[in-house]
Amino acid sequence: MIGLYQTAIAYFGAHSAHLRDKHEVDRAIQRAVIGGAISIITMWFAHSHSETGSIVAALPYAAAAYAALAMIYLKIIQSRPNAAIAAQYLFILLDPALTVLALAGMPGVLAPINQLLVVQIVRCGIRYGVRTMWLTWAAAALSSMVLLPLNTFWSLAEPLTKSYITMLAITPILFGPLIKHLHRVSSELRSAATSDPLTGLGNRRMLSEHLRLAQERSHRDHSMLAVLLIDLDNFKAVNDTLGHGIGDHLLERVASAIKHNSRGGDFLARIGGDEFVLLVEGLSHHDGHHQAQMIAEKIVKTVQAVAEEVSPTIPVSASIGVNCWSFASKPLASEIDLIEVADRAMYSAKRAGKARVVLAPA
Known part of the structure; x- marks a missing residue:
């Protein structure tokens, strides 16, 4: 029935x-x-x-x-x-x-x-x-x-x-x-x-709407929301050395691989040349930070594997900043705030040596 x-x-x-x-x-x-x-x-x-x-x-x-x-x-x-x-x-x-x-x-x-x-x-x-x-x-x-x-x-x-x-x-x-x-x-x-015409993913505009709805659901369900900002390391060298065709192909493959390795309800968007945002919903307050970090570390390995196939002569990796949010901890955080915090964590990952995950301070 x-x-x-x-x-x-x-x-x-x-x-x-x-x-x-x-x-x-x-x-x-x-x-x-x-x-x-x-x-x-x-x-x-x-x-x-x-x-x-x-x-x-x-x-x-x-x-x-x-x-x-x-x-x-x-x-x-x-x-x-x-x-x-x-x-x-x-x-x-x-x-x-x-x-x-x-x-x-x-x-x-x-x-x-x-x-x-x-x-x-x-x-x-x-x-x-x-x-x-x-x-x-x-x-x-x-x-x-x-x-x-x-x-x-x-x-x-x-x-x-x-x-x-x-x-x-x-x-x-x-x-x-x-x-x-x-x-x-x-x-x-x-x-x-x-939508992004190259990868078919959502763009910044769609991300903003999904992020707003995700915050509402997180508040209603008393769950945690994780914003993962993913930036490809050394991507410019691929375009400059191998050409934009290979660069575009790498972006398509990376987008497909991240989406394939994400959970069914997660939302992935491309917001810049080599920047992606993944929204991970429904995390528990007990171990949500750990869950988000494990998902991000899996993405780092996935991106590296794809890059080795598409551009084996140029090392491309992913630096990921993770911002875990709940209404109880930061009720006034806006959509822009959530992305900016994840962005700062991502740059911390780059400064620490790239190809790694950094969680924003709780």
């Missing part, structure tokens, strides 16, 4: 756009406000217009529950990654369902603006991708099939009902290709702006 859930999440891919970012928080606030407003308005409407019926009676409570769930997301669920992803998909299904419920409960007021459902579906597609757009559309279609027949308004207003059905049917067909193209272009632009 868990495997099926993970497969479904990987297929729709909405979680990859979310990354616990500010957009999801803003959407949760909007949902809380909209749900609360719908609950109050529909309760007043039912009372003042003496409306009866199961849908009209249920709508204020459904909207209130929707708003309450959004508040729970903000206060509790948001800080828990797995629960936040599950809640995200739940809201993707609930958003159109609540809209259809409102259309079924108050058609006389809301039927003229039923196009809002299209806006919801397309907006979801633009945000999360075409597969998630189809998921939202399926929720809207199923809700419409179940709820609209419960109100005689929709059976009597035949032209409006036909228009609604046609609009709902053609929405994914019309907007799906556009959304797919938009996401492809957006992905290409994002990749060009945040």
